[in-house]
Amino acid sequence: MPNPVFVFAFVIATMYGLAFHVVLGGNAxxxxxxxxxxxxxxxxxxxxxxxxxITFLRIGVIHLxxxxxxxxxxxxxxxxLTADPTTPVSRR
Incomplete structure (x- = not known):
């Protein structure tokens, strides 16, 4: 069985990635x-x-x-690095 601290950190990091994807959009x-x-x-x-x-916002052993x-x-x-360029390019 995995360590609960590892699972908690894994869930928090996954939520950051999913929230970033929901806000900015994109494909799978x-x-x-x-x-x-x-x-x-x-x-x-x-x-x-x-x-x-660093002990600021420390939850157990996780340095949040x-x-x-x-x-x-x-x-x-x-x-x-992966965003589509939005600046139009002049074709002159």
Missing amino acids: RRMVLFIVTSWVGFLLGQYVGAYLD APASVTAVGLLIFAHA
Whole structure:
């Protein structure tokens, strides 16, 4: 049986990815990209929070503040890399 802390962190990170997909839209491939990106960002933020001993918004052993900031930051970065360009290109 998986550790409850791991399951809780996994659910939070998945919710970040799904909420980002609901707000910005896209196809199923982008949804998977956003979910995986939020998992990676949450994991990196968790390690940064543990390394720097950040105790702000800490739930048990989960460093929620740095994990959330890193996950959202990577989600914005992934969206910027995969977004369709909206600036019209001059064809002169």
